[in-house]
Amino acid sequence: MSGxxxxxxxxxEEPWGGVRPFSIKTKLGALxxxxxxxxxxxxxxAVHTKTELRxxxxxxxxxxxxxxxxxxxxxxxxxxxxNLVARSIAQGDYTRRVRENRRDELGDLAETINVMADELExxxxxxxxxxxxxxxxxxxxxxxxxxxxENVVDGIAEPDTETMRTALKQTERLGRLVExxxxxxxxxxxxxxxxxxxxxxxxxxxxxxxxxxxxxxxxGLASNSGSHTRTDVHLHLDxxxxxxxxxxxxxxxxxxxxxxxxxxxxxxxxxxxxxxxARRGPQPESLELxxxxxxxxxxxxxxxxxxxxxxxxxxxxxxxxxxxxxxxLGLAIARWxxxxxxxxxxxxxxERGCRIIVTLPGLSSVPS
Numbered sequence: 585m586s587g588x589x590x591x592x593x594x595x596x597e598e599p600w601g602g603v604r605p606f607s608i609k610t611k612l613g614a615l616x617x618x619x620x621x622x623x624x625x626x627x628x629x630a631v632h633t634k635t636e637l638r639x640x641x642x643x644x645x646x647x648x649x650x651x652x653x654x655x656x657x658x659x660x661x662x663x664x665x666x667n668l669v670a671r672s673i674a675q676g677d678y679t680r681r682v683r684e685n686r687r688d689e690l691g692d693l694a695e696t697i698n699v700m701a702d703e704l705e706x707x708x709x710x711x712x713x714x715x716x717x718x719x720x721x722x723x724x725x726x727x728x729x730x731x732x733x734e735n736v737v738d739g740i741a742e743p744d745t746e747t748m749r750t751a752l753k754q755t756e757r758l759g760r761l762v763e764x765x766x767x768x769x770x771x772x773x774x775x776x777x778x779x780x781x782x783x784x785x786x787x788x789x790x791x792x793x794x795x796x797x798x799x800x801x802x803x804g805l806a807s808n809s810g811s812h813t814r815t816d817v818h819l820h821l822d823x824x825x826x827x828x829x830x831x832x833x834x835x836x837x838x839x840x841x842x843x844x845x846x847x848x849x850x851x852x853x854x855x856x857x858x859x860x861x862a863r864r865g866p867q868p869e870s871l872e873l874x875x876x877x878x879x880x881x882x883x884x885x886x887x888x889x890x891x892x893x894x895x896x897x898x899x900x901x902x903x904x905x906x907x908x909x910x911x912x913l914g915l916a917i918a919r920w921x922x923x924x925x926x927x928x929x930x931x932x933x934x935e936r937g938c939r940i941i942v943t944l945p946g947l948s949s950v951p952s
Contacts, residue, residue, distance in 0.1 A: 659690070662690045665682055669682050673697075779835065782829055784828070785828040788834060792838055828863075830870065836921040843917055843918040844873075848940075851877055876938070880937075882931055887931040927943050
């Protein structure tokens with residue numbers, strides 16, 4: 585988006601700078617003018633017809649009161665409607681809206697209240713969806729762990745190595761879910777500070793890929809659990825030029841790369857290949873990262889939803905062998921970490937598999 589944010593607008597002006605013809609200021613001014621004209625007109629009639637002044641005064645007061653009552657009703661009626669809607673919103677009912685059939689400041693206020701109600705309704709819906717999704721995600725590992733422990737307590741299963749591995753698998757999955765939820769909570773609340781510095785991309789990404797391979801091997805041998813255990817997928821790193829550097833927060837970028845690799849590995853076929861590319865961006869110390877897998881890919885209709893929380897896509901059999909499907913939180917965390925840098929992340933065209941591109945602004949970024 586180009587240009588800075590719009591400054592405060594005078595309530596009596598239209599967005600394009602013209603004066604609103606039906607503003608409250610105009611109506612009150614017209615009320616005063618009409619009252620003066622009525623009084624003046626009746627006074628002139630009284631002079632020409634020799635009518636007593638007291639009758640003219642009474643008629644003027646009655647006419648002025650009737651016009652004032654009409655104008656006052658037109659101003660207070662929408663306020664009563666707004667008050668009812670505001671009370672409904674305060675009680676948790678976000679379905680009611682204010683009628684927007686005015687072209688004055690009250691119409692602007694009605695529009696603002698409706699926008700607020702829309703946003704509150706969307707947030708309430710997202711909160712309910714989050715609670716439902718978290719409950720669903722937590723239920724599976726807890727139920728599995730409970731079943732294993734109940735079998736051990738009832739004597740149905742022996743507490744041997746294989747049984748303990750099964751229990752460990754469920755606790756690890758539960759731990760990963762809680763960890764990702766905590767990460768999202770920190771990012772949402774803005775309590776994750778950016779500690780940006782200049783670093784070399786090749787040794788940094790090489791270390792991230794080696795760490796991913798080591799974690800996958802260790803967890804695969806220990807528990808044969810789902811995420812991060814695909815030891816059959818080959819990770820390839822392509823950095824050009826080799827001396828490429830960038831300016832960012834290494835800890836947050838580690839979070840981005842790990843989650844993108846995890847997502848790519850889960851969707852890869854047996855003995856597939858995941859490529860991580862790094863190129864220089866257009867700005868000083870900026871960086872373009874690309875993660876490409878050989879999986880089924882993402883339909884274009886799903887591109888705008890892949891970074892939503894708990895979204896797992898609608899691709900048939902989207903996960904590779906040995907994957908538990910994940911929690912649908914990894915890409916959401918990657919998006920928020922990129923947003924903290926003021927960068928961009930999105931799905932791009934690819935002849936095969938899924939291709940996700942991350943652009944970091946480097947020295948041009950201004951952390952909020």
